Amino acid sequence: MHIATEKAVTGTVPPALILAAGEGHRLNGVNGDNPKPLTPVLGLTLLERAILSCKEVGVQEFYVVIGYRSHIIVPYLSALEQRLAVPIQPIENPNWREGNGSSALSAASYISCSFFLLMCDHLFDPAILRLLLTAGTNTTDCLLAVDCHTERVFDLDDATKVELDRDVITGIGKEKASFDAVDTGLFLCQPSLFDVLKVAGNRGQHSLSAGLVELIRSREFRAVTIGKRCWFDVDTPKSLGLAKRALLQSLSKPDEDGFVSRYLNRPVSRRISEILVHTPVNPNGISLLSFTVGIIGAAMFCPGGYIWTILAGMVIQLASIVDGCDGEVARLRFQSSKFGGWFDTILDRYGDTAIVAGVSYGYWLSHPYAAVWLGAIFALPGFIMASYTKKEFVIRYQSKPPGGLFGKLIKRDLRVFAIMLGAIVNMPYEIMLLVGLLSHAGIGWILLKGYRQKMVE
């Protein structure tokens, strides 16, 4: 399953300035012959991830400061510009060795409005940019997204620390012994940032922090806390590995995943997605793949007999696992779409139909009664309508779907898993009927919730 991500923030979204000029020597060796910005992370380079994360919240204009091995990055950026259909302006900073403040400053002549400032080696949840945008509507201060959960920051020693007076930033630097939060490297800045960078530069200080110290002096620098949202500074092979793992972990959907999804399907599908993300297959292709495997599994029930039945059970469970990969790959690649989620849903319903047909046919071979088929016709609409009923509840009452045990019981992951278990004990048909019965009960239960909702309206 894959679901379209939250829509871009409305109104004009500021451009993004991405710093990608440094050498990042600590990653040498793990990223092949690539400069750091082109380090691949689960199918996309660091730079591409930074741009796509911004694009997701509606950024439509990009400035990328380059320096170290820029001759490799320039053609890459121009290819990226074409592929992503967004304007990406490369800005060469010949003095990149001086510090990242000098890199930011080299964009001064390009930007004359508020802008996002980010480091190309930071992976982050795009929701953090939305927090900055929201906080930025009522202020002309420079804003920095900070993480107050310092205990979860990997390599805290190397992190830039932030001292706070409420939301005003009163100190920033790597060496602070006492601090309130950690700098995530995500800013929403005003062009006045360039002025303070100039001031610091004139003093011979070319780091971003040196410029920010000027902002701190005038108390024009404020913090936006990110809560539990994720971000990673990818500096070392170890932090790269951790970031990958966290990215894969984030593919679970705690609110939506059923029992089986969470504890069985996801842990496996994540590993498959980790492979698939490096192939050219797209999410809709994965949906079709899962569907095809499901159809094959359903067909394997037809001959009847224990061996075929048990194999068929395994194959439909495999299809159910692969069914999670389309959404995972889509999210990893920023390819989620309305259509994709819908296509997957409809294929799932046809997959269910095939399973009902296969299981019933296999059972009918040894029980040649019309009742077997009537049972199939009884179970099938339960399978098909369960998810629709839930969805309609959400739409009609504009509230969360009824959760609870019943809500979890009528999910597809559990349905397929139950039939697979049924196959193992050579009772797939009986279990299918039982799951059908539960699905109808679930539909009735959701209807009842709707009826009660109506009463209190």
Added chain:
Amino acid sequence: MHIATEKAVTGTVPPALILAAGEGHRLNGVNGDNPKPLTPVLGLTLLERAILSCKEVGVQEFYVVIGYRSHIIVPYLSALEQRLAVPIQPIENPNWREGNGSSALSAASYISCSFFLLMCDHLFDPAILRLLLTAGTNTTDCLLAVDCHTERVFDLDDATKVELDRDVITGIGKEKASFDAVDTGLFLCQPSLFDVLKVAGNRGQHSLSAGLVELIRSREFRAVTIGKRCWFDVDTPKSLGLAKRALLQSLSKPDEDGFVSRYLNRPVSRRISEILVHTPVNPNGISLLSFTVGIIGAAMFCPGGYIWTILAGMVIQLASIVDGCDGEVARLRFQSSKFGGWFDTILDRYGDTAIVAGVSYGYWLSHPYAAVWLGAIFALPGFIMASYTKKEFVIRYQSKPPGGLFGKLIKRDLRVFAIMLGAIVNMPYEIMLLVGLLSHAGIGWILLKGYRQKMVE
């Protein structure tokens, strides 16, 4: 099918002042011993219709001026207040014989904000009140809803005519030879109306029109045109009959109804609804009734044989016709609800399931092959998913569902009708398979539309 009507306008909606003091002698004889406001029109009295129409757009406070036979209306209003759970303040006007201006004036001490003014003997589309509300947000003028399609006004001689200078009303009265529109009797007024009514009253003129002439003088009286929206002034037995017919006609849903609904089901279901609306059965009860009839029809396919098959076809068609009545009765009685529409949809899907089971069983008796049941399992999800797919399209792309021939072909009215025709030619199973195939094609077609929509996004 019944669908929840548009939600009430947000924000504070003004109270309504309903004039119900006159004698209305021209209706004597057709409304039994009732005073005119209690004349029943398709299950509800004129007064109840006026109040419910206002309630539909969010009016939460009612003032009803009574005069003629008020001793009958007062207890009726207090019962209505309880039943509808809205405050209804009766206002006695002992001088009701003087004119409707004097009746309006008797509410002066009750109302100190803008208010809807309406006549209890007018039936109207609540959307007209919404037009007034929208037009009223930017003005403190008094607003009158007018109908420019004077050719459609029944008994134009008796109608109050309006002269316009753009949207400013420059003349009003029954006797005008030249006029631009007709007064619908629906106003959005300011308390200043009471002042002009006093002025006119002091001159001995106690009609509403006399007061309005004062407003016209100061050019504080404007018209809001109602387009093609419906309204009726119910004065005579003939106009009452016409209003009833128009109300029944308005139950069709030109945008939603399929071919069969429009030309076969609706004309019959309207007649059934006209009867049902006078019974205590509620819309959800009608949904259940239609469902039950459908299940009986489906079961009648089971014995097989031509006689049973043809009878079964008739019964499922009857169920399909009755299926329109729940929504019709709900709309006639202002009982439309989110739950009702949903409940009906789900029952329809179960009804389809029963038909597939019944038809297949009947066919299997003479064709005892597994393929018969596989055909049933093939057709069923087409029936169930067709409407969901359409609905999802609307939700995901926030645009109208794909219309066209395919859109019409996968509707339930046509589905049931086709199977009924199939029963008449003794081929219900074959036709069911064909309709199933068409439904799957329709689902594919809607998906394709979604895919194209995604492309142009």
